[in-house]
Amino acid sequence: MERAFLYSGDLIADRRASYADMLFETGDHGAAADLMRQALEITPNWTAGLFRLGEMHEAAGQRDTAAEAWRKLLQLDPDDRFGAGLKLAATGHAAVPETPPTAYVETLFDAYAPTFEAALLERLEYRVPELLANAIKVAVPKRRFRSVLDLGCGTGLMGPYFRADADELGGVDLSEAMLQKAAEKRVYDTLIKGDVNELDTPAQSADLVIAADVFVYVGDLHRAFNNIASALAPDGLLAFSVENHSSDVDLILQPSLRFTHSENYVRRVLAENSMTLISLQRETIRLDRGESLQGLIVVAKRV
Template identity: 75%
Template sequence: MARAFLSSGDLIADRRASYADMLFESGDHVAAADLMRQALDIVPAWTAGLYRLGEMEEAAGDEDAAAETWRRLLELDPDDRFGATLKLAASGYAVVPDNPPTAYVETLFDAYAPTFEAALLEKLHYRVPELLAKAIKAAAPGRHYQSMLDIGCGTGLMGDYFRADVNHMAGMDLSEAMLQKAEEKHVYDRLFKGDVNELHYPAGSADLIIAADVFVYVGDLDRAFARLVEVLGPDGLFAFSVETHAEDGELILQSSLRYTHSEEYVRRLLAEHGLAPVTIGREAIRFDRGEPLQGLITVARRA
């Protein structure tokens, strides 16, 4: 979650929280957590403050205190806009959920929308749109598409790669703020808000479906694949990326609160949903904390 400062509504609490943030950034995590608790003594039901306190306690090494803070946050915010469920699971205090809270993903990307492209392209060297476009064009050289559906379109980074090759281009995203950014580009014929697990779209209507860097915020992909295969037309292509891992296990929730998927998991799910892989390539998709992050770039079609 972006560390956007959300006011508590109390000037003194806000001031203490601001000082706590300064201490945190300087590396004094214990003092930061102590000062943040003082702010929350003034405004105990401040959900954004509780989220920040949990981060500070976690960084200070007090994982039990952080877990208790996440639990308090969940009581006050059962929709879980801050991802406390994921924090508890990633810390080993709860079972890893199959899917993240929808409100968390929506809130996360609403907050990221203003700086999303600059952060990804300029700082993290994000390559997924470029890699997916290259893989799709290699899988079907010169192909023209009647209808493309861009799942989790975000600010519309995929759109420019295919505008000349598609008659009708639709983009869907969970974040209204992201869709507004995509609208500004005037690339898509239709943009709409939706959840891939609850997708309602005409059956067999898309001959190209793309999901770029979406499934890290979906988790278990079985339900999403079922919805997308229903939308995919005959001889349609389904192209997507996932972050991947070298550890045992098909699906892992990382400390980043993103899910990674193994190649074995991807291949199994494709087979179960009647899809045949055209290509599955392992690539460095962006940087994370200065290190290249590995992902799978996949293009599949109906078996």
């Protein structure tokens, strides 16, 4: 996913940063880092430049130097809009957090919104909405839903699959820019800015909750699943995807800064939150750097 590169406000620094990016693209990572460091000598508190400097040092194999840049960035930006804390964790310089910083996820998807659908559907062959919709239809054929809640709805890719079968269709997302894109589809009755870990939904108000490609940016699932279980009506359904790994480790922060979850962990947290598994399918959910990315497509029921 491409991150918006914010300008420093200094023409010379921006020009050097641009040249640094050009060198980086040619594979000369060390020279790119040197030139980016020169840009930061002019604008030492440029947060986006510090993040990019860290990435360049990391690509050059200079992980300790990269960590220095990210630590300085965290001092300047304690809300961590760029995910510097995640980079420190992913490179072994800090403990892995239970969940990514809210400001990071919001900033990431605000920047991503204009190109989100083109990137996923045209370049990455994203399949999660179709896979989830099919899994739900197999689990509960011909069921009509009183209330459907699309968590992390993004630009609204899931909405058209359920508009005809839902009396009320609502979407929740952290990113205002994503919600604006979803509103353009005119398929949702309500769209609310919110966080799955801080879900403010009346108890037993939804009989279907969908979370497509959401939990990769949540990490630990206990709070989210507890909130969802509270929101679900008796016999209500939760349908979601996760990126998957084959080890017994519960969750792993990947170099992509997304979390993957083990199947055993997913099963356990569902059971701990009074949800019973209906179906679990291992599927190719999209491409990642040209390779098939594996995930789990899951449907569970509130007991």
